[in-house]
Amino acid sequence: MDETRINLFKQVIETDPDDPMLHYSLGLEYAKGEMHQDAVDSFREALKCKEDYSAAYLELGKSLAASGQTEESVNLLKKGIAVADGLKDMQPLREMQGLLEQITGEKTCSGS
Secondary structure (H helix, E strand, O other): OOHHHHHHHHHHHHHOOOOHHHHHHHHHHHHHOOOHHHHHHHHHHHHHHOOOOHHHHHHHHHHHHHOOOHHHHHHHHHHHHHHHHHHOOHHHHHHHHHHHHHHHOOOOOOOO
16 A cells, blocks of 8 residues: 555545546555555445446445455445446456355356
8 A cells, every 4th residue: 555645646536526536546545555444435435426437336346345345245246237237348347247256156147
């Protein structure tokens, strides 16, 4: 984890709180440092700014799982898979399906 980068993202977010990429990037920094709840909070903020942000669903699902919030992770990943499938956003879709399979042990498939 890079405290300098985290502080920089926080400062920039103060000037542009509606930028989902800033919240997402801050969440990634927290996730790198295994600060899972802070990462969860940042990814949730990214999704508040942009409800169809597939990559944020993926990373939020990872952080929820890493923090032991398995049921919430499963529910979130299912929603994220539907969003990514609707957008034809294949990379996050596949990664979320794989993560969901790891967590539940069940094979997933999309409508595509």
